[in-house]
Amino acid sequence: MAKKSTAKPDRPTPVFEYAPAPESREIGRLKPSYQIFVDGAFRDGSGEAVKTINPADEQPLAEVSEAGPADVDDAVRAARRAHTEVWGPMAGRDRAKYLFRIARAIQERARELAVLESLDNGKPIKESRDVDVPTAAAHFFYYAGWADKLGYAGFGPNPRSIGVAGQVIPWNFPLLMAAWKIAPALAAGNTVVLKPAETTPLTALTLAEIIAEADVPAGVVNIVAGGPAIGQALVEHNGIDKIAFTGSTEVGKLIQRSAAGTGKRLSLELGGKAANIVFEDAPLDQAVEGIVNGIFFNQGHVCCAGSRLLVQESIADEVVAALERRLTTLRLGDPLDKNTDIGAINSAAQLARIHEMADTGTAEGAERWSPPCELPARGFWFPPTVFTGVSQASRIAREEIFGPVLSVLTFRTPGEAVEKANNTPYGLSAGIWTEKGSRILWMANQLRAGVVWANTFNRFDPASPFGGYKESGFGREGGRHGLEAYLG
Amino acid sequence: MAERLAIRKTYKLYIGGAFPRSESGRSYPVSTPDGDLLAHAARASRKDLRDGVSAARKAVPGWSGATAYNRGQVVYRIAEMLDGRRDQFAAEVAAAEGVHTSAALAQVDAAIDRLVWYAGWADKFAQVVGGTNPVAGPYFNFSIPEPTGVVGVLAPQSSSLLGLVSVFAPVIVTGNATVVVTSQDRPLPAVSLSEVLATSDLPDGVLNILTGITAELAPWLASHKDVNAIDISGAARGLRADLQQAAADNVKRVFLDPDESWEAEPGLRRLTAFVETKTVWHPVGL
Numbered sequence: 001m002a003k004k005s006t007a008k009p010d011r012p013t014p015v016f017e018y019a020p021a022p023e024s025r026e027i028g029r030l031k032p033s034y035q036i037f038v039d040g041a042f043r044d045g046s047g048e049a050v051k052t053i054n055p056a057d058e059q060p061l062a063e064v065s066e067a068g069p070a071d072v073d074d075a076v077r078a079a080r081r082a083h084t085e086v087w088g089p090m091a092g093r094d095r096a097k098y099l100f101r102i103a104r105a106i107q108e109r110a111r112e113l114a115v116l117e118s119l120d121n122g123k124p125i126k127e128s129r130d131v132d133v134p135t136a137a138a139h140f141f142y143y144a145g146w147a148d149k150l151g152y153a154g155f156g157p158n159p160r161s162i163g164v165a166g167q168v169i170p171w172n173f174p175l176l177m178a179a180w181k182i183a184p185a186l187a188a189g190n191t192v193v194l195k196p197a198e199t200t201p202l203t204a205l206t207l208a209e210i211i212a213e214a215d216v217p218a219g220v221v222n223i224v225a226g227g228p229a230i231g232q233a234l235v236e237h238n239g240i241d242k243i244a245f246t247g248s249t250e251v252g253k254l255i256q257r258s259a260a261g262t263g264k265r266l267s268l269e270l271g272g273k274a275a276n277i278v279f280e281d282a283p284l285d286q287a288v289e290g291i292v293n294g295i296f297f298n299q300g301h302v303c304c305a306g307s308r309l310l311v312q313e314s315i316a317d318e319v320v321a322a323l324e325r326r327l328t329t330l331r332l333g334d335p336l337d338k339n340t341d342i343g344a345i346n347s348a349a350q351l352a353r354i355h356e357m358a359d360t361g362t363a364e365g366a367e368r369w370s371p372p373c374e375l376p377a378r379g380f381w382f383p384p385t386v387f388t389g390v391s392q393a394s395r396i397a398r399e400e401i402f403g404p405v406l407s408v409l410t411f412r413t414p415g416e417a418v419e420k421a422n423n424t425p426y427g428l429s430a431g432i433w434t435e436k437g438s439r440i441l442w443m444a445n446q447l448r449a450g451v452v453w454a455n456t457f458n459r460f461d462p463a464s465p466f467g468g469y470k471e472s473g474f475g476r477e478g479g480r481h482g483l484e485a486y487l488g
Numbered sequence: 489m490a491e492r493l494a495i496r497k498t499y500k501l502y503i504g505g506a507f508p509r510s511e512s513g514r515s516y517p518v519s520t521p522d523g524d525l526l527a528h529a530a531r532a533s534r535k536d537l538r539d540g541v542s543a544a545r546k547a548v549p550g551w552s553g554a555t556a557y558n559r560g561q562v563v564y565r566i567a568e569m570l571d572g573r574r575d576q577f578a579a580e581v582a583a584a585e586g587v588h589t590s591a592a593l594a595q596v597d598a599a600i601d602r603l604v605w606y607a608g609w610a611d612k613f614a615q616v617v618g619g620t621n622p623v624a625g626p627y628f629n630f631s632i633p634e635p636t637g638v639v640g641v642l643a644p645q646s647s648s649l650l651g652l653v654s655v656f657a658p659v660i661v662t663g664n665a666t667v668v669v670t671s672q673d674r675p676l677p678a679v680s681l682s683e684v685l686a687t688s689d690l691p692d693g694v695l696n697i698l699t700g701i702t703a704e705l706a707p708w709l710a711s712h713k714d715v716n717a718i719d720i721s722g723a724a725r726g727l728r729a730d731l732q733q734a735a736a737d738n739v740k741r742v743f744l745d746p747d748e749s750w751e752a753e754p755g756l757r758r759l760t761a762f763v764e765t766k767t768v769w770h771p772v773g774l
Contacts, residue, residue, distance in 0.1 A: 154617065253737070254736075256736035260736070261733075454768060455770060455771055459627060461623035472739075
């Protein structure tokens with residue numbers, strides 16, 4: 001940026017002090033140990049027993065018995081049998097009823113799941129409570145309704161399931177991603193083996209409990225906890241027909257390579273480096289809220305995060321000043337506190353990655369700013385961080401950071417904004433802020449991204465297809481389009 | 489009086505609307521299934537392929553930005569131009585595939601009809617596969633299909649014209665630009681088709697046609713970083729896994745449909761294979 005105010009906003013004197021308002025951790029009904037779910041039964045896996053920790057204080061939460069390769073074999077075999085004998089032949093209306101049961105049970109246990117999610121993941125309770133859990137329930141409810149209407153979905157009059165799906169999900173939305181994967185697969189008549197992320201297995205294993213209580217037939221859903229080796233064993237397993245992966249572009253490419261020649265169907269939801277584009281005529285207060293929501297929602301652990309702010313040069317100083325003012329009011333701390341805006345970074349490894357990228361930003365000449373912000377002594381924390389004066393070539397403008405780090409770039413004309421926004425191998429999402437309708441539609445047309453938020457950001461809905469262009473992957477999750485990945 | 493001596497045609501490549509020979513100077517003999525020499529076709533090189541990709545990339549903004557109505561008319565125009573040369577193509581298909589002229593003519597007619605069928609999809613496809621999404625909140629939300637970009641196509645090896653048309657028409661009618669590697673042993677109808685394309689109002693570079701050795705060209709197409717998707721159906725079975733692997737370098741969309749029953753109505757599969765679904769949100773409020 002040409003000129004930037006060097007005045008640092010101080011933390012404004014609050015009108016009201018916030019008293020701590022923690023949700024009780026008891027609500028999470030944390031168990032001392034969790035088991036994998038294979039063929040309708042919980043059991044110890046043949047892998048190691050690992051402790052999953054609370055990233056907010058590094059204290060162990062529970063012991064998780066991880067799967068070994070033999071468990072993956074068993075799970076795939078169970079899923080195959082369930083597909084052939086039970087779930088595949090079952091009438092769609094009955095599959096629907098099971099999915100409706102799951103949706104309702106998630107709603108009934110919403111508080112428990114939200115607390116558990118915040119404990120295991122580190123995300124603020126207001127997000128797990130208001131976004132993750134209700135959206136997960138809504139996803140099951142949405143796809144339940146499709147199960148007996150597949151012939152109307154536009155994929156031919158008599159669409160068929162594919163078979164057994166191997167599904168690998170990330171740690172940023174553990175329960176929600178499980179719902180995104182399992183609900184459409186089951187609605188379309190497939191059976192699944194799902195591997196949650198190693199650092200966040202608890203809500204997926206609790207979902208297994210819900211699925212068991214719903215009397216879903218054994219083997220229809222199998223959940224195997226484990227690390228990358230188990231993920232690899234699953235996606236490379238000869239017994240699966242379909243791979244669904246959400247995670248990094250790097251791993252996505254490995255999976256695409258390994259699936260070559262196998263005939264397995266593949267859908268990939270990979271990384272992103274979204275441009276959030278603010279024009280000079282944008283409603284600035286709303287835009288600032290949108291920028292904050294775009295990059296600091298879920299600590300920036302969001303593949304579609306608006307991590308590149310493209311702001312029109314004429315208003316750049318004003319926007320950055322307003323943004324910095326707003327960031328000084330964000331509250332970072334205990335994820336279970338209902339007033340918390342920014343929770344913990346999910347793991348030590350991810351925190352190290354964010355530090356490394358942020359240091360690169362400084363080394364490459366960008367100006368770094370964070371609000372005055374006290375980080376808790378224990379746990380994994382990173383303050384909201386804004387880089388200004390970022391060049392397009394800088395690593396922090398090109399690579400996914402997956403943390404609360406915003407890179408600010410400027411543009412003069414809409415054409416330049418489009419060129420900069422599209423100048424990335426990714427293409428998952430983008431944001432546009434302007435009051436001019438024709439410009440919104442023109443920009444939306446020009447941006448090479450699967451989801452475009454105009455005058456809003458980071459909205460998700462089961463009816464709304466989500467997925468990437470280019471190296472952000474292929475296939476869609478959500479909506480009618482989301483069925484295509486699970487129909488033969 | 490002696491019979492008039494025939495003028496033999498030189499079969500060249502079609503890149504960016506021009507008809508170059510291979511930059512490599514190479515050619516290869518093309519024969520009928522009975523072994524009679526038909527011509528020496530250009531044997532495209534890796535460099536020709538890259539020229540084709542860059543011509544296609546240049547054509548993407550204009551073609552993908554054209555109205556669907558316009559794209560439909562252009563594809564329909566290809567059908568018109570082809571229809572005017574039915575007899576020529578029937579003879580070429582007959583020679584290439586070793587079938588009787590009447591059977592070849594039926595294939596030419598089917599190819600023309602296929603172009604007409606796809607032309608009509610241009611401005612209906614988005615209505616059928618896109619739409620508004622009833623999200624639970626005060627937002628207007630819609631999804632539309634957009635072209636993937638540059639698509640590499642390995643054309644079917646056996647069906648020299650009908651198969652070829654059936655694989656490229658859905659790619660271009662949805663707004664993509666493409667580089668097509670023709671049937672290796674039956675390339676001549678494709679080369680003649682490029683003459684049809686050149687007179688069909690199809691913008692230069694939208695469709696580029698290369699003749700040559702499939703196994704030599706395909707790996708470069710599959711690994712090319714500026715190709716967004718690839719149809720490997722025309723590759724030999726033993727080659728496909730390598731191509732799929734190379735395609736992962738830039739997360740290419742890979743399409744494989746070994747079904748070669750070109751007579752049946754194709755359905756939507758090839759239309760949906762080379763598009764991306766874009767979803768747009770906007771708040772609703774006063």
